[in-house]
Amino acid sequence: MTDARLRRGRGSLAVSFFVQGVTFALLVTRIPAIQERYGISDGLLPVFLAAVPILAGVSSVVTERVVARVGPAVVLRWAQPFVLLSLLGVGVGSELWQAAVALGLFGLAVGALDASMNMLGVSLQRAYGRSIMLGFHASYSLGGIVGASLAWVGAHWHLSLFVSYLPVVAVLLPVALVGSRWYVAGGSQPVLEAGEGKGSGVAFALLLPLCLVMTFAYIGDSTVSNWSAKYLQDVLGSSEELATVPYNAYMVTTLLGRAVGDFGVRRLGAVVVVRAGAVLAAVGFAVVAVSPGAWAGIAGFTVLGLGLSVIVPQTFAAAGRLFPGDSDAAVARLNVFNYVGFLVGSPLVGALGDAWSYRGAMLVPMVLVLVTVVYATSFGSRAARYGGGHERPRTVDVG
Numbered sequence: 582m583t584d585a586r587l588r589r590g591r592g593s594l595a596v597s598f599f600v601q602g603v604t605f606a607l608l609v610t611r612i613p614a615i616q617e618r619y620g621i622s623d624g625l626l627p628v629f630l631a632a633v634p635i636l637a638g639v640s641s642v643v644t645e646r647v648v649a650r651v652g653p654a655v656v657l658r659w660a661q662p663f664v665l666l667s668l669l670g671v672g673v674g675s676e677l678w679q680a681a682v683a684l685g686l687f688g689l690a691v692g693a694l695d696a697s698m699n700m701l702g703v704s705l706q707r708a709y710g711r712s713i714m715l716g717f718h719a720s721y722s723l724g725g726i727v728g729a730s731l732a733w734v735g736a737h738w739h740l741s742l743f744v745s746y747l748p749v750v751a752v753l754l755p756v757a758l759v760g761s762r763w764y765v766a767g768g769s770q771p772v773l774e775a776g777e778g779k780g781s782g783v784a785f786a787l788l789l790p791l792c793l794v795m796t797f798a799y800i801g802d803s804t805v806s807n808w809s810a811k812y813l814q815d816v817l818g819s820s821e822e823l824a825t826v827p828y829n830a831y832m833v834t835t836l837l838g839r840a841v842g843d844f845g846v847r848r849l850g851a852v853v854v855v856r857a858g859a860v861l862a863a864v865g866f867a868v869v870a871v872s873p874g875a876w877a878g879i880a881g882f883t884v885l886g887l888g889l890s891v892i893v894p895q896t897f898a899a900a901g902r903l904f905p906g907d908s909d910a911a912v913a914r915l916n917v918f919n920y921v922g923f924l925v926g927s928p929l930v931g932a933l934g935d936a937w938s939y940r941g942a943m944l945v946p947m948v949l950v951l952v953t954v955v956y957a958t959s960f961g962s963r964a965a966r967y968g969g970g971h972e973r974p975r976t977v978d979v980g
Contacts, residue, residue: 587708590765594701595720597661597760600753601694602724602832603731604668607746608687609806610732610828613814613821614742615671619680623935629680630807630927633688634920640692641920645913647693648700653909654764657697661757663690669750672742696916700909703901704766707908712846718894719839722886725832733825783904783911790959791896791903792918794855797949798892799922800929801862801885804946805831807927808939809882812869816939819875827879831886838890851895851960859953862888866947870940892953893919899960 608615616626648656667690670683702717728749735745809827813819838858845854865885872878897912904911926946933942 586765587705589763590701591705591709591713593760593763593765594698594705595717597657597698597757597764598702598717598720599724599727600661600757600760601664601698602721602726603728603749603753604664604724605691605806606725606728606828606832607732607749608668608671610729610810610825611735611742611745612807613810613824614736615680618675618742619677621677621680623931627928627931629684630931631924632681633684633691634803634923634927636685636688637692637695638917638920638924640689641696641913641916644693644696645910648697648909648913652766653697653700653704654761654766656693657701657764658758658761660690660694660697661761662754664694665750665754665757669743669746672744672746692916692920695919696913699897699916700912701764701766703897703908703912706898707901707905712843712851712898714894714898715839715842715846715891718890719836719842722832722836722839722890726829726836729825729829729832733822733829736821736825783907783914785914787903788900788911788915790956791900791915792921794892794953794956794959795896795915795918796922796925797946797953798889798896799919800926801866801889801922801946801950802893803923803926804866804930804943805882805885807923808930808934812939812943813875813878817872817875817878823875827882830879830883834883834886835890838887839894842891842894845891846895851899852957854891855895855960856954856957858888858891859950859957860888862892862950863947864888866943866950870943870947889950892950895960 612626612630615621621629644656664687667683667687670686671680674680674683698717702714706713731745731749734740735742806828809831810824813824813827814821842854862885865881865883865888868881868884869878870881872881897915900911900915901908929945930939930942933939933945
């Protein structure tokens with residue numbers, strides 16, 4: 582596979598991550614507006630928030646089988662437009678059942694999209710022979726910043742959800758379709774040791790530590806994406822406009838962390854970078870829990886972004902290193918725990934907030950993300966090999 586084709590594939594995949602960042606931010610930062618538009622009660626809101634990751638997890642499992650037949654590039658090419666159209670559907674309806682259908686379709690499409698995007702990212706990292714996964718997720722964070730900023734504009738000018746979403750979808754849909762022409766899987770496979778070949782299978786016992794880390798990281802991430810706006814409004818007494826800021830600030834520091842994260846992994850190794858990120862994220866949650874006002878809360882969410890930024894991309898990369906001959910299957914199965922984290926995190930924070938206090942609820946993801954420090958050694962497996970160390974692997978071209 583030529584270097585030019587790899588560069589085009591890397592660029593087009595970065596665009597895909599960016600588009601998804603915009604899309605997801607536009608959904609989660611307008612949750613209060615969605616709740617108001619459809620008359621969703623506080624008690625019912627966690628059910629709606631939980632349904633999306635459940636359906637996404639089911640879709641991720643199915644994607645593993647589909648990708649085995651058609652490849653991740655084909656899945657991603659069709660999943661991304663469907664996600665965008667589902668977002669637009671959220672802004673169209675007015676009845677509760679319409680919200681349920683639109684969010685359900687969004688969840689199904691996101692599962693296929695997340696799995697296929699990260700499959701392509703892991704395979705391209707393998708072909709490059711160095712850490713580049715954080716760069717893709719930095720593009721997602723940049724998209725999240727743009728999406729959260731557009732959400733702020735919509736809230737500031739009191740625009741309806743449909744009016745807010747329509748121009749964004751009209752621009753991003755053709756961008757995604759055109760960019761999909763250059764999707765490419767990394768065509769180079771490492772020369773594997775005995776027992777590591779294609780079809781050797783994904784041993785769940787080896788994958789389990791990474792699954793737990795992914796779950797804990799997304800419990801933290803879902804706490805920010807699903808509850809930061811309500812936390813600022815209901816607990817810290819901010820305006821609706823200011824309530825859109827924490828997610829934006831979170832995405833800014835997530836972008837910064839991921840922009841330099843690949844360099845840190847190459848210099849220090851994944852274990853050190855992941856441990857440092859987990860400690861910093863725990864500090865951020867602690868600040869949020871004790872913050873006396875809105876701006877202190879925003880500061881806590883800002884620190885959180887810097888800490889959590891490195892964990893998820895490196896978890897996908899570690900799965901690719903553990904199972905080089907079955908990386909697509911490993912990524913698809915690991916991706917399910919992305920949604921397990923969302924499934925647990927969203928209702929957990931809501932239930933604890935209602936039964937106890939939302940301040941106290943913030944301490945739970947703080948403790949869970951600290952557990953990552955214990956499991957960080959799993960990120961050092963085969964560190965001297967592709968994507969995590971300093972040596973470029975010997976490769977054979979299969980493209």
